[in-house]
Amino acid sequence: MSDLRARAEEWLAQDPDPGTRAELRAILDDDEALSARFxxxxxxxxxxxxxxxxxxxxxxxxxxxxxxxxxxxxxxxxxxxxxxxxxxxxxxxxxxxxxxxxxxxxxxxxxxxxxxxxxxxxxxxxxxxxxxxxxxxxxxxxxxxxxxxxxxxxxxxxxxxxxxxxxxxxxxxxxxxxxxxxxxxxxxxxxxAGLYLDAVSSLRLGGDRDISIVYTPMHGVGRDVLLRAFERAGFPAPAVVPEQADPDPDFPTVAFPNPEEPGALDLALALAEARGADLVIANDPDADRCAVAVPSPSGWRTLTGDEVGGLLAEHVLRHTAGPDRLAVTTIVSSSLLRSIAAAHGVRFAESLTGFKWIMKAGSSSSGTGGRGGSSPHRAPDRLVFGYEEALGYSVGDDRGVLVNDKDGISAALAVAALAAGAKREGRTLLDLLDAQAREHGLHATSQLSVRVDDLSLITAAMARLRAAPPRELAGRPVESFDDLARPADSLPPTDGLRFRLAGGSRVVIRPSGTEPKLKCYLEVVLPVGGDITETRARAANDLRALRAAVSAVLS
Missing domain, CATH: 3.40.120.10 (Alpha-D-Glucose-1,6-Bisphosphate, subunit A, domain 3)
Incomplete structure (x- = not known):
């Protein structure tokens, strides 16, 4: 008897589930299938x-x-x-x-x-x-x-x-x-979910409510709680995409139930176009993430997580008070939040990727718009906003964040309030993004993923870059290089590399924690002195060049 079969039979003897017992019995003589499981x-x-x-x-x-x-x-x-x-x-x-x-x-x-x-x-x-x-x-x-x-x-x-x-x-x-x-x-x-709804309904959102929204829960569990939250907050009921309204574990209308994936929002965008809606909001299936799309002259545009993060940061900081407030994002998200925090006179911190680290960042931050060790001579941090570029946001008020994790429902409420306020002024979220870029510079972000068949290739690539980091990328000198496996900026060690380039651009490279690929996070920062459209076109070109340069050093 093979070792794999022995382990499978031991599993069979304790498994209370008739379905998985039947699965195992059917493959007891298939070493390949057993190896995949054991x-x-x-x-x-x-x-x-x-x-x-x-x-x-x-x-x-x-x-x-x-x-x-x-x-x-x-x-x-x-x-x-x-x-x-x-x-x-x-x-x-x-x-x-x-x-x-x-x-x-x-x-x-x-x-x-x-x-x-x-x-x-x-x-x-x-x-x-x-x-x-x-x-x-x-x-x-x-x-x-x-x-x-x-x-x-x-x-x-x-x-x-x-x-x-x-x-x-x-x-x-x-x-x-x-x-x-x-x-x-x-x-x-x-x-x-009454306890949660009570807390959400007490958030300060501003007084504007005239906004037309199309919403999709992506076959998940967010619909009923979100609709009740919007009703309590006084918003018109969002129009729910009917094909994706009910929870369905098979997710029949999407190839991958992630609002970041190409095509995942197609049904919502089509309904929004037909209804002439002002805004599209999507949750992922467990409603901890929030995606946003808005109409533009060239059709509907889905905002990036960094764009929504910057807008929500401004919104939360306008509706809270006190120098002990803290805003946190991750090392792979846009550096825009640092500038926003400084402009509002609040504390800022960076964390490792993942909301678990965002929520722990308060104990290691200090100063106004800076990083550093905690000090016994100042008040404790009061985390009022945190976000990561992967569509995760935690919004709060003067009491702090509502949830100590990413929350796609309270984020949706805040986005709706922000869009309604802009609509009253004859503007859109795109106009707010332009205004933000003029004040803080245009922070344009993108990603590059390099998938491999052999995980050793990832280890080799990271070792090669550590031993001989590039001196320039896309014509921009590398001004500093951080090996994040060593202590840096009070961060716990992690397998990652950070390159800071001339002009405020940045590249972070790290292995994916869930897939066999390297993930690269790119950012270029440009001042806006004239036509914002031209600046955005320049930023797009710079990102393309940076993507090509990073791809080359990884090949």
């Missing part, structure tokens, strides 16, 4: 677990989830309260109930939402009560239909970071057979 395992990291549904330790299934729940339970004190949410993907409700059963059997007090909820609802609830020690969200966000995932939040309502993730991972490794775990039953069930 040759490695899903790693528990700072985003929890995420992977394809199926049998074995390298898939998302009931055994994997129960082991994760047991590992989490081992890291928590008995008696603590844990809130569990789930989206509408295949298996999500079952995984939530399995998590509750394991946690209850370990002496914790789990509670589960009665119906699928957006991720921000779970994240907000997790930090709302002093006796909640953790939260679990069963979701794969915008991954393909075949995937599911498991995201863990700590008592502060933020995603876990090291060393908590490694401690939980070690505890998972120590879990024995899941059919020997003590299981509880009869946990409380929460009905709805």
């Amino acid at each position: 040759g490695s395992r899903l790693e528990f990291g700072t985003a929890g677990l995420r992977g394809e549904l199926g049998a074995g330790p390298n898939r998302m299934n009931r055994v994997t989830v129960m082991r994760a729940a047991a590992g989490l339970a081992a890291r928590l004190k008995p008696g603590g309260r844990v809130i569990i949410g789930f989206d509408a993907r295949h298996g999500s409700r079952r995984f939530a109930d399995d998590t509750a059963a394991v946690l209850s059997g370990a002496g914790l007090r789990p509670e589960v939402f009665a119906d699928p909820v957006p991720t921000p609802v779970l994240a907000h609830f997790t930090r709302a009560f002093d006796d909640i020690v953790a939260g679990v969200m069963v979701t794969a966000s915008h991954n393909p239909p075949r995937d599911n995932g498991y995201k863990v939040y700590w008592s502060d309502g933020a995603q876990i970071v090291p060393p908590t993730d490694t401690e939980i991972s070690a505890a998972i490794d120590a879990v024995g057979r899941v059919d020997e775990l003590p299981l509880g039953s009869g946990w409380p069930v929460h009905d709805g």
Whole structure:
């Protein structure tokens, strides 16, 4: 008997799911299929677990989830309260109930939402009560239909970071057979998102509400909560794309349920054109991200995450007060936020990629519009806005951010208020972007991804650039080079390289955390002294040249 078959049969003996048991029995003599499931395992990291549904330790299934729940339970004190949410993907409700059963059997007090909820609802609830020690969200966000995932939040309502993730991972490794775990039953069930909606309805958004919006939840779980939030805030009800309105784990109208993907917004844009709408808003399936599109003279234009981030930063900082406010973005997002923060006299910080790091950035920032170590001689930071270029935003008021994670629903409200205010003045979001560029310079951003078949090529490319970094890119001298694997700007070490170029341009290169590719984040900064259209054309040309130069040094 092969080692793979022995492991598969051991898995079969403890698997409570008839579906994955049948899957395994059908492939017991297929070493290739067994290797795909048992040759490695899903790693528990700072985003929890995420992977394809199926049998074995390298898939998302009931055994994997129960082991994760047991590992989490081992890291928590008995008696603590844990809130569990789930989206509408295949298996999500079952995984939530399995998590509750394991946690209850370990002496914790789990509670589960009665119906699928957006991720921000779970994240907000997790930090709302002093006796909640953790939260679990069963979701794969915008991954393909075949995937599911498991995201863990700590008592502060933020995603876990090291060393908590490694401690939980070690505890998972120590879990024995899941059919020997003590299981509880009869946990409380929460009905709805009222607590979150109460918080959203208290945000300061400004008084304008005359705006026509088309909205798509992308077959996800955002629709009902977003519509209730808009109603409470006094906005006209957005027109929902009917083909994508209901939760559907198969995502039948999109090749990839991510609003960043080409074609994902086609149905929403078509409906907006037919209705003469002012604005298109899209959430991803778990509603933690927000995409925005607006009409332009050449047709509908989808704004980048950096463009929306800059607009929302201005909006939040205009509706909050105090020099202790903090605005945070990541090292791969636009440097525009630094300039905006300085103009408003508030503190600014950069973090590693991922919202878990944005939420932790406050303890390591200081100064007005700067970075540095925390100081005992000033008030603590009050994080009022955070964003990442991948369509993630956390908006707040004078109390701080509403959710300690990205939140596509409150961001949608803020965008709607911003667009309504601009409409009253006879302007659009594009006009606001032009005004911002005139004040702070045009910050144009783009990305380049280099996919490989062999992961060793990524390691080799990063080593080559570390050993011999380029002295110029696209004719721009490299003024400084940071190897982010070493401590830099108070950031934790990460596998990344940053090149600062003459004129304020910048390139960051890092391996993807989820796919076999190198991700390159490009930015050029140009002053706007005349025709903004000409400046944007120059910036587009500069980005093309920079993309070609970076591609060349990676080849």
